[in-house]
Amino acid sequence: MKASAAIGVRASGPAVEVHELSKRFGDFVAVDRVSFTVAPGEVFGFLGPNGAGKTTTIKMLNGLLAPSSGSGRVAGFDIATQRTSIKSAIGYMSQLFSLYGDLTVDENIGFFAGLYGVGGARLAARRAWVIEMAGLAGQRDRPAGELALGWKQRLALGCAVLHEPPILFLDEPTSGVDPISRRRFWDLIYDLAEGGTTVFVTTHYMEEAEACHRLALMNRGRLIALDTPAGLRAAAGEQLLELQTPDAIGALAALDGAPEVVRAGLFGRDLHVTVVDRDAALAALPLRLAARGVAVSRLREIPPSLEDVFISIVQAAGGAVED
Numbered sequence: 001m002k003a004s005a006a007i008g009v010r011a012s013g014p015a016v017e018v019h020e021l022s023k024r025f026g027d028f029v030a031v032d033r034v035s036f037t038v039a040p041g042e043v044f045g046f047l048g049p050n051g052a053g054k055t056t057t058i059k060m061l062n063g064l065l066a067p068s069s070g071s072g073r074v075a076g077f078d079i080a081t082q083r084t085s086i087k088s089a090i091g092y093m094s095q096l097f098s099l100y101g102d103l104t105v106d107e108n109i110g111f112f113a114g115l116y117g118v119g120g121a122r123l124a125a126r127r128a129w130v131i132e133m134a135g136l137a138g139q140r141d142r143p144a145g146e147l148a149l150g151w152k153q154r155l156a157l158g159c160a161v162l163h164e165p166p167i168l169f170l171d172e173p174t175s176g177v178d179p180i181s182r183r184r185f186w187d188l189i190y191d192l193a194e195g196g197t198t199v200f201v202t203t204h205y206m207e208e209a210e211a212c213h214r215l216a217l218m219n220r221g222r223l224i225a226l227d228t229p230a231g232l233r234a235a236a237g238e239q240l241l242e243l244q245t246p247d248a249i250g251a252l253a254a255l256d257g258a259p260e261v262v263r264a265g266l267f268g269r270d271l272h273v274t275v276v277d278r279d280a281a282l283a284a285l286p287l288r289l290a291a292r293g294v295a296v297s298r299l300r301e302i303p304p305s306l307e308d309v310f311i312s313i314v315q316a317a318g319g320a321v322e323d
Contacts, residue, residue, distance in 0.1 A: 015040045015167050015198035016061060018072035018079075023056050023065060030056040032221040033070065040166065043189060043199045045212030049314060051321035052218040054202055055171075061200070062169060063087045075166050088116075091160035091168040095175040099156050101145025105136050108144050108159060116163035130158030133188065150181030157188060161197070168192065170201040174208065186211055206307045217313055224317040229306055236309045238262070239278045243271040244297040245289070254292040260284050263315070272308055 016038035023031040031053045038044045048054050059065040061074050063083030072079040075089040092098070099108055109130055113123050131137055134154035139147065144155060153173065161168060170189075174182040186208065193199050201212065209215055210229050217225040217232075225232060243264075245251045251271055255264045260281040262274040275281035278301055286296050304312070314320055 013076075014038060014073075015042070016044075016072070016074050016200065018057075018061070019070055021057070021060065021070035021072050022068050023053075023060060024068040029221050031060070031067075034218075034221075034223045035070075036216055036223060036226055038198055038200060040198050041193050041196050042214065043193050043201065043212045045209050045215040046200060046202045046218070047204075047209060047215060047310065048218035049320035051220075053221040054218050057218070058169060058171065058200075058202070061086075062090060062092060088163075089165055089167065091163070091165040093156050093160040093168070093170050093173050095172040098160065099144045099152060102143055104141050104143055105131075105147070105155060106140045108155065109162065112159040112162050118162050126162050126164075130155070130162065134158050149177055150184070153177055153181060153185055154188065157185070161192065166196070167198045167200065170199060172202050172204065174203070174205065182208070206305065206310075209306055217310060219314050219317045219319075220321060222317070225313050232309050232313075233304060233306065236304050236312060238304060238308075238312055239275050239281075240302055240304045240308060241273045241275055241278070241281060241285075241299055242267075242302045243273055243285075243299050244269075245271070245294060246297065247294050250292070250294045251289060251296075254289050254294050255285070258285065258288055263311075265311070267305075267307075272302075272305075274308070274312065 014037040019035045021031060021034045022029065034057060046054055046058070056065065060067050060079055061072065063079065063086035066083070067080055074086050077085040077089060079086065100111065103111060109127050113119065113126070118126055131140065134151060136151060136155060139151065144152060147155065157173070174185055177185070189199050203209060212229065214226065214228050215232060216223055227235065243251060248266060248269065248271055252264055252266070255261050255273065260275050260277065262276060264271055264273040282299060286299060289296055
């Protein structure tokens with residue numbers, strides 16, 4: 001997966017811009033006065049826990065829902081009054097890959113070409129590009145439903161950009177895909193971005209979030225953070241310890257209520273422990289754990305990961321909505 005690169009900006013203005021955007025369903029406020037801009041050629045990560053308002057926001061940006069208040073433009077079109085134009089100007093791919101399993105690779109390409117009005121010589125050129133990009137030269141007559149997941153993913157991406165839209169929306173596109181296929185997919189994302197395509201992506205994978213130029217974090221309908229991955233980590237300002245122990249569950253119970261601990265949670269086989277004061281915690285926590293029969297293999301300060309930062313920001317903003 002490529003590292004974050006410089007954002008390519010065209011003179012035509014933002015690819016996406018929203019101001020005080022809100023959506024209400026009766027008394028429920030799903031999106032609450034959200035404002036941000038996305039530059040052309042930017043890989044923009046849109047993150048948040050379930051129920052944060054991400055999907056509702058994206059539906060408004062895609063022209064599928066009218067906003068209750070606020071304003072916005074996508075590819076230069078007004079999201080309230082030009083929703084049909086927006087649908088023609090964007091590409092969209094979801095975690096379900098948006099393919100027809102009983103149609104062949106070629107038939108899927110032809111179907112989406114018809115939807116987007118791509119025909120003639122342009123269709124021939126775009127079809128060839130999709131086949132080469134997706135590595136499907138020997139699979140053109142094979143039903144899409146029989147393809148391996150990585151091939152499905154790349155074919156769906158190709159179908160989503162057949163009409164060469166300036167903006168591509170990706171909704172958790174690599175969910176359930178193996179790490180190698182995900183890395184290849186993100187190489188394709190960067191190829192598109194370097195060519196000027198704006199990529200607006202939702203993901204729950206932190207390594208994918210790290211690859212975005214900027215990240216917007218939603219919670220409870222509000223935008224609670226917006227910065228580069230490095231900027232978000234730098235602004236965290238928390239002291240974090242890594243605790244290695246053969247009894248992680250016992251350690252969690254032992255740390256519950258400790259005055260030195262802000263929060264503790266499992267991180268792989270280890271624990272990440274956010275503390276009030278590093279030096280005090282390094283002195284006190286081994287004694288507390290030992291008194292409760294929990295062995296400590298190692299306790300050290302570490303820089304916060306992006307996941308640590310997100311958990312901190314979400315909790316500071318009221319915590320995630322419970323299912």
